[in-house]
Amino acid sequence: MRVRLDGKDHFINRLGRFDDPVARARALSISAEIWSDAHQGGLDPTLNRYRPLVDGKDLDLLEALRQLMEKKNQARVTHTYRTVLRFGCSIKSKQDVDFFIEWMEQRGLAASTQSTILSTIRSVQPKNKALHKVHVKVPHRCVHQEVLSKKEIQQVLEDLKSNEEWFYPCFFFWMSTGLRNSELIGLTWDAVRLDEGEVLISKTLKRDGTATHRRIWGSTKTGKSRVVPINPQVVEMLRQHRLRMQELAMNTKSGLVFITPRTHRHLYDSGLEHVWKRSLRRLGLPIRRLYSQRHTFLSHALALGNSPADLAAVAGHRTEQLLNTYAKPTGRVLLPNW
Structure with missing residues (x-):
């Protein structure tokens, strides 16, 4: 069926054969509907409404x-x-x-x-x-509830160290850097600079949109590399973590830093979320999203008086976006002393 609108021909297919009386009746009915809508000002110019x-x-x-x-x-x-x-x-x-x-x-x-x-x-x-x-x-969504207090952070890390020993280094690192999920999962040892106290974030293992647990390598969200500093506690934790991975004959030169305990392949969100929520339930704490790791780190880092511009560079954000998204109450209020 062909319809001419504004000097252009549009085709509506799948009506049936021309010698089929039912198909011809359907075409006449659609034509009448298009003609009526055109005169009443309700015509759908895409013709989607009329396609069978x-x-x-x-x-x-x-x-x-x-x-x-x-x-x-x-x-x-x-x-x-x-x-x-x-x-x-x-x-x-x-x-x-x-x-x-x-x-x-x-x-x-x-x-x-x-x-x-x-x-x-x-x-x-x-x-x-x-x-x-x-x-x-x-x-x-009340995003203020996504941020854990300092006491809650300590409780969670202690619980993970005792009950989820394999995943403790991952969450300790996450809480201390605020990386995006795909950046953490795709972190490799060649991007870790322990002597300099920093990690280079230049790639990610992002989710493949067609498969839940399959991931593909990609660039960062902004398409730019950035350097994220790590404190001495994190450096020491990573040294111990590397030794353990070497004992398991894992690749500690260019392989993934954090892997699954059974298959020794890349982590995935749903698995990390199970570990995270198990810990919160054991402690009787409100259930938060997995992304609260990032919210918690950046909100506390802002509350400690760090420059928003510096933190924006670390987080891979614009300064105004960082303040709008991550400037949440943390309980750390520094009172003026006259």
């Missing part, structure tokens, strides 16, 4: 998401594609979108996840008015 479903699925939307998934290789795009595929219905009209949101809620998807999915669909269907008119209200 195949086995109940919007193949045009699925194909657009699949192409975006292959291009971006991001977990959020992959999740959106798989969610829309499972939904298996149209997401063209406001009624469709409302039903889609209700369907996601019934399956326990968080409001933030629903919002991300809708945003990803909008990116491949920017002229879908129904999608732009519907917004999911996402509860505001």
